[in-house]
Amino acid sequence: MHFTSCARNIDSIEGLPALGIAGAGFGIGTIGYFFSHKKQTDSSTLEVTDVPKFQHDTSASNISDACKEFSHIVGSANVSTAAQDLLIHSGSDFQSYAWTPETATPGAAVVYPGSTEEVSKIVKVCHRRKIPITPYSGGTSIEGQYIPTMGGVAIDFTRMDRIIEVNPLDLDCTVQPGVGWQDLNHELASDDLFFPPDPGPGAQIGGMIGTGCSGTNAAAYGTMKDWVLSLTVVLADGTIIKTRQRPRKSTAGFDLTRSFVGSEGTLGLVTEATLKLAVKPKCEAVAVCTFPSIRAAANAVQSIISRGISVAAVEVLDEVQMRSINVAGLTKRKWTEQPSLFFKFTGSTDVIVEDSAKLVGKISEKHGSTSYAFAADADEREELWSARKNALWSMMAMRESPTDKVWTTDVAVPMSRLADIIEDSKRDIEQSGILGAILGHVGDGNFHSILLFPEEKRDIAEGVVHRMVEKAIAMKGTATGEHGVGLVKRDYLEKELGKATVDTMRMMKNAFDPLCILNCDKIVRMAPKI
């Protein structure tokens, strides 16, 4: 028996505003604003105009009193208000945000905790005193993630740099946030293991989790999200939680681990991470192919991937980038200044590696590749791959003046649109008159542009970045493939994801951190843009 409708005028019922309880709740919410920071409605989203105004207290006396408490927790040697320390924690030349030492707006203090318990105590002080917190580790992020726009206190994880345990049989390890990924891999090498995510040199696990980074290995191994098993996190009120134990697989409740990965310290501060590890491939090879055009290179990659051929990495460098490598001279070899694909192949036997490499060679040739350099020997491999590794530094050598700025940004699009957007962006860079190169994790539909310009041409660079991002979004891609959101990319999120989705993120942020003290106003604006 199915229910038969006999209602009259149902539209009017459905069209009614949610009166009654929800309405009353809103009334109390308005009154409650003076007392509480969680908005009181029955809504699942939170608009920026409904976020209670921050009640941060960054007065000199409050900071000074807080620093006394911090000193008691971590020792006075680990609390700094020195101008140089504050400046280091206020930004860097690599920010896409227009940072300079002269215009920097440093925070008020830097605290260096040594343990999860100390972080919890520090956060409790800040929670009670309503002092904004900006987390810091490595300092290699480029979207303004650690710029202390709200003032307050930086928590620097430099001292928390221990590898706590490595479990080779379980293929996992537990580390503190201040461990660098390169140092970790150095340690793991003796067990023939490695941690795949490979962002810029100097990056540390804490920041890598915050950004949800990736790198060249993502084509085969995925991104940071895929390599974190469990996190110990200090929440905004100082509560310590651990998101998981150590099984490789679990469906035990909400995926808090992945909620924190990519949240840039806005939902909690990571103080310990259990990471998955991969077995170092027994055999490895590298190949470099040059192509007459970026499109030909992109087509070759599409063809390789759609045949299910396993490549450990595939990177594209455009002719400007290749020229810069020759100019900088950081590698021994002289390179053909044409769009090039850099491949990595790995496997448990030489046969497997060579078989994949052969297939890739054939497909590249079909797509017009004019040269194919292959290396299985360790030194030769290193030499070939060194061009890719030195790409950013090589571009730096192309600056016309040492005061020229560099703006590295990235977007990602569905694979089939990659050639279109790269071609478009290259044309746009050429027309802009500033120098720029394209460099891409082409296996993921993700690429970077590196722009060099004098400060007075910032608006031109900004225009190039803006148009590239708009194009990526129009192609059903993303404003940020692996660099996070920080400050500059915030205002693209609504366009990319829709207002309701951003309002959902804001609701989540507000639930985790009702006082908005954790890296407040990053990723999602918590106050209207002025």
Added chain:
Amino acid sequence: MHFTSCARNIDSIEGLPALGIAGAGFGIGTIGYFFSHKKQTDSSTLEVTDVPKFQHDTSASNISDACKEFSHIVGSANVSTAAQDLLIHSGSDFQSYAWTPETATPGAAVVYPGSTEEVSKIVKVCHRRKIPITPYSGGTSIEGQYIPTMGGVAIDFTRMDRIIEVNPLDLDCTVQPGVGWQDLNHELASDDLFFPPDPGPGAQIGGMIGTGCSGTNAAAYGTMKDWVLSLTVVLADGTIIKTRQRPRKSTAGFDLTRSFVGSEGTLGLVTEATLKLAVKPKCEAVAVCTFPSIRAAANAVQSIISRGISVAAVEVLDEVQMRSINVAGLTKRKWTEQPSLFFKFTGSTDVIVEDSAKLVGKISEKHGSTSYAFAADADEREELWSARKNALWSMMAMRESPTDKVWTTDVAVPMSRLADIIEDSKRDIEQSGILGAILGHVGDGNFHSILLFPEEKRDIAEGVVHRMVEKAIAMKGTATGEHGVGLVKRDYLEKELGKATVDTMRMMKNAFDPLCILNCDKIVRMAPKI
């Protein structure tokens, strides 16, 4: 210059309760309880005793009026209050929860929407009327996920079964929640693509996302979390959001996609999913090895994995399970009744597949394997793998009476503890006197026990499951590897993750769904256990 502490008695400052705003907020929260459902504190967690009492209205008149509205939205043919429909949506024999048709507590109505917009309208009605909602698709979950313990309305996604688009070049597709994974793979085969997660037959995308399922392919391809690019979700207040566009990689804000995967419909209802696809491997082979003991088999797997040898799947079946396959006779072959490993190998060439298979054969032999059957031919492969595929049904044939119950449960532990826990659990099953087999996704440290028993021995089965889960947790594993939490596993979460972590999940649930109408009280208890 480092700050020097001159504070007296800081301990007492730090020890102060968070008075002032937080305290006053709590007061208002208590008053506000009558009007609003979001607790008003500055805390980042929510204890079960602080959740406002549900104000659900499941009165006959409210449901009847709601059904009139539903009929207006979806047509009266798509609203049912028929007893048989309600019973089907109240549970099944496969639940670990003690469900029988006689003791079932059905909900009050089932609604069958046809679009995202219809789901949003239905949810808005329920939100306004405070009617609990239980989502339903496929109905193959076994931890009680779709049992309508709060009464109210089931939303059944059967009609939303369209594959909306397949983008072969982008390796993605967009589908509605009522699409079965087997049907999807059938459609994708013509493009040489497939969707890797392979849970039980009959499962549909909506439920697979809810549970965060996996299956035999997880060893090589990961779980559901790794294969969802974007979700369209209807939130508790009817708001429609889309978590992402279609890039393979993105760091655009919080990972809402993965917040919903595994949340069992408690945070929102998935109405559309964009899924990543994999290229169907050109070449495939299957091998089966028998071992003198489970430990020898587990050691072989450990050895294979730690050498980085690529296997597409590796499953362990114990001797009870192998015997059941012979007894049931669902496969042609007569099997050795010993612990056995089932391997799948895939690759882009025969050479790659054979090379991996050879290595695995050698390692298995070293670990005492007494036989190694290998098949690359499609029919032979199918025949070998059929034993694994029919495992559950074969066990069903071992029931002494057709009214005997089956309880399938799973846990996961760090790889190195797998042999220990399987041996322990087998001993425990033997001592319990009930019939049980072990079957495992051994490459992930994840295994299932299948227990058969007459209803009057439920407490014995419960004891076995309880001890297995407790052991897994003690070994730093999880109470649930791939079946989700639902009802039965809820009370293990605090033990596994800690109280503060569960309180964080509860805070998140309350923020997304302040009226607790979406599959309320599943995963995380929202009311104290009575």
